[in-house]
Amino acid sequence: xxxxxxxxxxxxxxxxxxxxxxxxxxxxxxxxxxxxxxxxxxxxxxxxxxxxxxxxxxxxxxxxxxxxxxxxxxxxxxxxxxxxxxxxxxxxxxxxxxxxxxxxxxxxxxxxxxxxxxxxxxxxxxxxxxxxxxxxxxxxxxxxxxxxxxxxx
Numbered sequence: 756x757x758x759x760x761x762x763x764x765x766x767x768x769x770x771x772x773x774x775x776x777x778x779x780x781x782x783x784x785x786x787x788x789x790x791x792x793x794x795x796x797x798x799x800x801x802x803x804x805x806x807x808x809x810x811x812x813x814x815x816x817x818x819x820x821x822x823x824x825x826x827x828x829x830x831x832x833x834x835x836x837x838x839x840x841x842x843x844x845x846x847x848x849x850x851x852x853x854x855x856x857x858x859x860x861x862x863x864x865x866x867x868x869x870x871x872x873x874x875x876x877x878x879x880x881x882x883x884x885x886x887x888x889x890x891x892x893x894x895x896x897x898x899x900x901x902x903x904x905x906x907x908x
Contacts, residue, residue, distance in 0.1 A: 772891065782871050791835075791864060795820065795828055797865070800837065800854065802863050808853040809816070810843065837861060 770825075783794045792800075798818055802809055815825045829852060831839040837858035843849035854862070876884060 756794075762898075779783065779871055779875060782874070783868060786866050786868060786871075786903070790866075792861075795824075796832060797868075799828065799832060799852070801861055802856040803838065803852060804859065808851050811850040811852055814852065834857070884901060 780794050785796070787793065787797055793816065799814060802814060802817065811825060811829060812822075815822050818825070822826075829838060829840065831842060835857075836855055837889070838852050839855050840850045840852055843851055
């Protein structure tokens with residue numbers, strides 16, 4: 756039995772999607788390491804820089820991570836002085852996150868990570884990419900519906 760994943764078919768989809776994700780994340784983490792940031796921390800900063808203050812619970816949903824993971828991640832970003840938290844005025848249990856001046860300065864120093872997409876997808880036909888996106892979106896929606904319903908049948 757080979758260590759290489761199957762090249763095609765339904766079994767190969769999940770394997771290659773996962774491998775591509777992890778390969779991209781490894782390149783991203785390597786590019787961010789000199790700045791003492793991880794990829795998920797980068798995504799939080801990206802959200803705050805581009806969309807402004809965001810509720811912490813919304814980031815949990817947007818990034819698809821556990822609440823406890825987000826709590827730890829935000830605590831690290833706050834400790835580094837990159838993000839600040841404030842209690843929501845309507846619900847004191849909820850936290851609004853915003854980038855600090857230090858976080859904005861760091862963001863301006865970070866490398867442009869679009870090279871990752873270019874390295875992965877340059878030279879691949881846009882129609883092929885659109886097909887992959889459409890198929891993965893449909894599969895993801897189906898699986899999320901099963902998860903929300905809490906049923907496996």
